[in-house]
Amino acid sequence: MNLFKIVTKNMRQRALATTLTGISVALAVALTVAIVHIKRGMQQRFEQSTLGYEMVVGAKGSPLQLVLNTVFNLDISPGNIPWTLVEKLQTDKRVKAAVPFSVGDNYRGFRIIGTTDAFGETFGYKLAEGRWFTCSIEALRDAFKEALEHSQERIAKEKGEGPTKPAAHHHNAAEAVIGATVAKETGLRVGQKFIAAHGVEVSPNAEEHTDNPWTVTGILVPTGTAVDRGLYINLDSFYHIEGHEVRETGKPEEKDNDPDPGQVSAVALKLRSPIHAFPIYREINDGDEAMAAFPAVEVRKLFAIVGNIDRILLAQAILIGLVAGVAIAVSIYNSMSERRREIAILRALGARRGTIFAIVVLEAVAICAVGAIVGVAGGHLIVMVANAALRHVSGFTVAPLTMEMAELWVVAGSIALGALAGIGPAWRAYQTEVAENLAPTS
Amino acid sequence: MENAVLNLREVRKSYREADGNRLDVIQVRKFELGAGDQIALVGSSGSGKSTLLNLIAGILLPDAGAVCVNGTDITQLPEAKRDRFRAGNIGYVFQSFNLLQGFTALENVRLGQMFGNGTGDAVELLKKVGLEHRLHHKPRALSVGEQQRVAIARALVNAPALVLADEPTGSLDAANGAAVLELLRQVCTAGRHTLLMVTHDPAVMRHFDRVVRLEELR
Numbered sequence: 001m002n003l004f005k006i007v008t009k010n011m012r013q014r015a016l017a018t019t020l021t022g023i024s025v026a027l028a029v030a031l032t033v034a035i036v037h038i039k040r041g042m043q044q045r046f047e048q049s050t051l052g053y054e055m056v057v058g059a060k061g062s063p064l065q066l067v068l069n070t071v072f073n074l075d076i077s078p079g080n081i082p083w084t085l086v087e088k089l090q091t092d093k094r095v096k097a098a099v100p101f102s103v104g105d106n107y108r109g110f111r112i113i114g115t116t117d118a119f120g121e122t123f124g125y126k127l128a129e130g131r132w133f134t135c136s137i138e139a140l141r142d143a144f145k146e147a148l149e150h151s152q153e154r155i156a157k158e159k160g161e162g163p164t165k166p167a168a169h170h171h172n173a174a175e176a177v178i179g180a181t182v183a184k185e186t187g188l189r190v191g192q193k194f195i196a197a198h199g200v201e202v203s204p205n206a207e208e209h210t211d212n213p214w215t216v217t218g219i220l221v222p223t224g225t226a227v228d229r230g231l232y233i234n235l236d237s238f239y240h241i242e243g244h245e246v247r248e249t250g251k252p253e254e255k256d257n258d259p260d261p262g263q264v265s266a267v268a269l270k271l272r273s274p275i276h277a278f279p280i281y282r283e284i285n286d287g288d289e290a291m292a293a294f295p296a297v298e299v300r301k302l303f304a305i306v307g308n309i310d311r312i313l314l315a316q317a318i319l320i321g322l323v324a325g326v327a328i329a330v331s332i333y334n335s336m337s338e339r340r341r342e343i344a345i346l347r348a349l350g351a352r353r354g355t356i357f358a359i360v361v362l363e364a365v366a367i368c369a370v371g372a373i374v375g376v377a378g379g380h381l382i383v384m385v386a387n388a389a390l391r392h393v394s395g396f397t398v399a400p401l402t403m404e405m406a407e408l409w410v411v412a413g414s415i416a417l418g419a420l421a422g423i424g425p426a427w428r429a430y431q432t433e434v435a436e437n438l439a440p441t442s
Numbered sequence: 443m444e445n446a447v448l449n450l451r452e453v454r455k456s457y458r459e460a461d462g463n464r465l466d467v468i469q470v471r472k473f474e475l476g477a478g479d480q481i482a483l484v485g486s487s488g489s490g491k492s493t494l495l496n497l498i499a500g501i502l503l504p505d506a507g508a509v510c511v512n513g514t515d516i517t518q519l520p521e522a523k524r525d526r527f528r529a530g531n532i533g534y535v536f537q538s539f540n541l542l543q544g545f546t547a548l549e550n551v552r553l554g555q556m557f558g559n560g561t562g563d564a565v566e567l568l569k570k571v572g573l574e575h576r577l578h579h580k581p582r583a584l585s586v587g588e589q590q591r592v593a594i595a596r597a598l599v600n601a602p603a604l605v606l607a608d609e610p611t612g613s614l615d616a617a618n619g620a621a622v623l624e625l626l627r628q629v630c631t632a633g634r635h636t637l638l639m640v641t642h643d644p645a646v647m648r649h650f651d652r653v654v655r656l657e658e659l660r
Contacts, residue, residue, distance in 0.1 A: 001552040009544040345540045348501060349596075350529020350557030352522045435496045440538040440612070 003355070006346075007362045010339075017331040021324060022371040025417075028321035029375025029410055034382035035313050036406045038390065041383075041398030043303050046072070049225035050295035052123040055277060057081065057089065057284055058266035063293035064302060070101055070266040071295045072226045073111045074394065077103050081290045083144065083262025089269060094276035097122040100264040102238050105196040110182045112196050112214075112231045114238030114264075116140075120177070120220075122270055125227055130190040130218030133175035135234035143236035144262035174237035176214040180222035181229045188216050194231075212240060226396070235264070321414065324371070325421040328364050332425040336432075343429050344437035357430045361422035368418025372411040379407070446510070447603045447636040448475040448498065450659075453507030455490070455497060467493050468504070470659040477603070480627060480637040482647050485656035491640040494656065495606045498638070499532050500524040512603050529558035533597030533605040533635070535626065537612040539589045541581040547592045548577040551599050560600030567595040571625060587618035594626055598633065605630055607639040611646055623649055 011018045049071055058066040059079025068075040089098040099122050102114035117135045119125070178188055188194060193213040214233055222228055271277055277294070284292040336343075343356055351359075383400040391397050455468035467490040475481060485491045496502040498509055500516040508515045511531055516524050528534075533554075541550045551564040568577055571591040581589050590610060597605055607626060611619030623646060630637040639646070647653050 001549060001556040005549075006553075009542075009549075013544045341540070342542055345542060346553070346557075347525065348499070348528075348534055348540070349554050350525050352525045354522065355557075434501045435493075438496075438501075438536060438540060439492070440536070440609075 003359060003362060006359055007366055010359070010363050011366060014331070014335055017335070018367055021328045021331055022367050022374070024324035024327055025321065025368050025371025025414055026375035026378055028317050028324055029372045029414055030378030030382055031317035031320065032314060032410050033376050033379025033404075033407055034386065035310060035317060036404055036410075037379060037383050037400075037402075038386060038398055039303075039306065039310050040404055040406075041402075042306075042390070042394065042396060043299075045224065045394075045396040045398070046299045046303070047296070048223075049227075050299055051225075052270065053268050053295045054271050054274075055269040055281065055292055055294055056266055057085070057269065057290050057292045060288075060291040063291065064298045066266060066291065066293050067295045067298040069103065070268060072394070073103075073113070073230050074226075077265040080263035080265055081267065083264060085290055086262075086264060086267050089267060092280075094272055094280060095269055096272045097270040098267050099123075099270075100235060100267045102235060102264045104238075104265075105198055107182075107194050107196050107231055108186055110179075110186070110229055110231055112176075112233055112238075114233050114235040116235055119232060122268075123227075125223065126221045127177065127218045128180065128221045130177070130216070132177055133217050133232070133234040133237075134173065135236060139234075139236040140239075141262075143239035147239040174212055174214045174233065174240065175217045176231050176233045177218040177220060178216055178231045179220050179228040182231055183219045188219075190216050190219060192216050212237070321417060325368075325417045328367055328418065329421040329424050332360060332364055332422065333428060336425055336428045339429070340432050340437045343432045344434045347432070347434045348438055353430050356432070357426040360426035360429045361419055364422030364425070365415055365418035368414045368421070369411070372414035375414070376407055376411065445477065445513075446474045447477050447479070447512060448473070448638065449508070449510040450474070450498070451508045451510075453497060453504045453509060455493060455502065455504045468497060470494070470507070473654075473659050475604070475636050475638060477636060478631070478634040479652070480630060480650060481639070482650040482653045483638060483640045483656060484642055484647060484653055485640075487642060489656050491642075491656055492608050495534075495608050495638070495640055498604070499534055499606055500528050525557075529554075530560070530600055531602050531604065533600070533602040535590070535593050535597045535605065535607040535610045537609040539581070539586075539593045539613070541589055541592055541596075543581050546578045546580055547573055547584065547588075547595075550581070550592055551596045554596040555599045558600030558602075562599045562601055564595070564599055567599055568592070570629060571595050585618075586614055587622060590614060590618075590622045591625065594622070594629065598629060598635065601633060601635075603636060605635045605637045607637065609641055609643075610639065611641070611643065616645070619643075619646070 053071050056066055056070045058070060058077070059081055061078035065075050065078050069077050086098060086100045089095050097118055099115060099119050103111060105112040117132045120127070120132055176194070182188065186194075193215050195213050214231075214237065220227060269280070271280070281292045281294070284290050346356060347353070380400050383398055387397040387400065450470045450473040453468060453470040454466065456464045456466045459465050483491060483494070493502065497504050498511070500509070500519070503517055507517070509517050511527070514527060516527055519527060542553065545553060547568060548564055551568060554560070555562065555564055565577065568574060571594055573588060573591055573595070576584060576588055581592070584592065590613075593610075605626075610626060611623055614622060626639075627637065627649065629635070639650070641647060
């Protein structure tokens with residue numbers, strides 16, 4: 001027989017009140033754990049995804065939209081930038097690598113991104129199996145020319161003129177390297193073909209590019225980043241698709257004689273030294289044709305905004321916890337009238353006032369501790385369930401079973417709350433008169 | 443008396459009444475019990491018998507006087523030490539048993555042991571009082587006679603020098619009362635525990651060689 005056994009017996013005797021108050025603690029802890037876990041997990045995923053992407057350059061507009069689109073395969077592209085700018089950046093001595101991206105299609109909801117074979121090497125993405133796609137600058141230039149001819153042909157048709165004779169062009173095979181999640185969820189394997197649908201999201205009315213199937217040549221090692229959810233194709237093949245003519249926006253007739261009609265959605269830069277970052281950033285942003293953004297800065301800004309919502313949710317969870325604490329205090333306090341005789345018996349058997357005080361405080365602590373442990377498990381369960389929604393919204397999921405240091409603090413806080421809630425009832429128990437409560441009952 | 447287990451000297455206890463006057467409940471000039479004594483303390487209803495037992499147990503403190511148990515004046519001990527002393531040296535059997543309802547018979551006995559740091563064998567004691575088949579039953583599953591047997595086992599688990607019994611047969615029928623009384627006297631005789639039993643029942647008094655009226659102690 002020990003104090004804990006007495007506490008357990010008391011809790012069992014008040015099973016309903018114990019369970020209900022324990023549930024409110026568990027609810028508060030579960031919410032807190034889920035909020036902390038999801039926020040930390042998402043921030044880690046986002047920050048992890050920006051590694052290597054020192055700067056991105058795209059059409060003028062929202063820097064956050066540009067970063068979300070280029071680095072995280074989210075949102076829509078803010079527009080296009082001219083290929084000449086890509087070439088200019090690729091030959092800039094301060095730039096170690098400039099990797100272009102073009103987006104606009106999807107395969108079963110996963111984005112298709114046209115890029116060059118420098119993509120894997122520049123950002124350190126390794127192949128789990130297969131090989132990288134073939135991509136050459138000659139093929140890309142040819143693709144731009146061909147795309148321009150398609151545009152001119154379409155314009156001529158619209159004007160009622162006869163078809164122009166297309167020139168012969170060099171075509172690389174349409175090939176793709178796919179992310180680990182894409183491979184897992186679509187079942188695509190090396191050597192298999194897939195057909196893209198127009199648009200970056202699944203739509204029942206989306207036009208399918210049935211004449212341009214891509215062959216999977218490689219599958220990437222899982223990275224835990226947005227790359228896992230992308231299908232990376234050779235950039236030239238992107239422009240072979242009808243509808244991917246080089247001027248998706250603007251007025252075609254104004255650009256008919258454009259000597260370099262190539263356009264891409266964005267370009268990601270790796271610099272030779274961090275000291276070049278701000279000069280390049282200023283040069284690009286001072287110009288008219290593009291905008292530069294630092295992914296790490298934009299992610300921090302995003303989470304600063306998310307952090308405010310997060311704090312409101314946390315405040316709500318803490319409030320639920322406090323209400324639970326008050327409920328425990330009230331429930332045990334009220335039970336004291338029924339338990340005065342038991343307390344008097346324990347005192348008559350030799351229990352000191354301090355022991356009685358400790359028994360009541362321990363009871364409140366035990367309710368909170370058990371509630372907190374159940375709450376931590378519940379929090380992880382919420383993360384598991386929320387992962388489906390998170391994947392839909394952000395493309396990321398959070399590992400549901402990893403433990404955060406913050407969770408230990410939440411458990412410790414709950415135990416402290418229990419101790420605090422137990423003080424009032426324990427003081428009442430402490431003051432119980434022994435002799436008058438031992439008298440025989442009728 | 444040398445080596446008295448219980449020694450009361452000039453003990454007084456009064457209560458303040460609603461009208462502000464003080465009501466003297468206990469006035470004991472001298473009262474001593476030796477090791478192994480078995481005494482019935484009688485008095486009319488409301489005469490302060492239970493109050494005297496609570497004073498001897500250290501549950502109440504007298505306004506004046508000394509209450510010595512095994513040579514220790516418990517009125518001089520701080521409350522926490524008095525509680526510990528009570529657990530180790532005094533067994534208390536109540537009229538209404540005062541068992542904890544959420545605990546089994548064995549657990550109730552072990553509760554007594556826990557606070558007194560006793561090393562006695564709770565199971566063996568319950569066997570002695572004839573409850574070996576009821577160890578894991580809760581009080582509500584026991585008859586009133588069985589409940590009082592559990593209370594006796596609990597009072598004796600720390601092998602106390604002094605056993606106080608406050609009308610232990612008061613809630614029992616005649617047959618059960620006689621059996622419980624006989625049991626209590628037997629185990630106290632066997633363990634040389636000093637027994638002070640409060641009663642107003644003449645049938646109970648007849649079992650004792652020495653009967654003391656509370657009024658005689660003034």
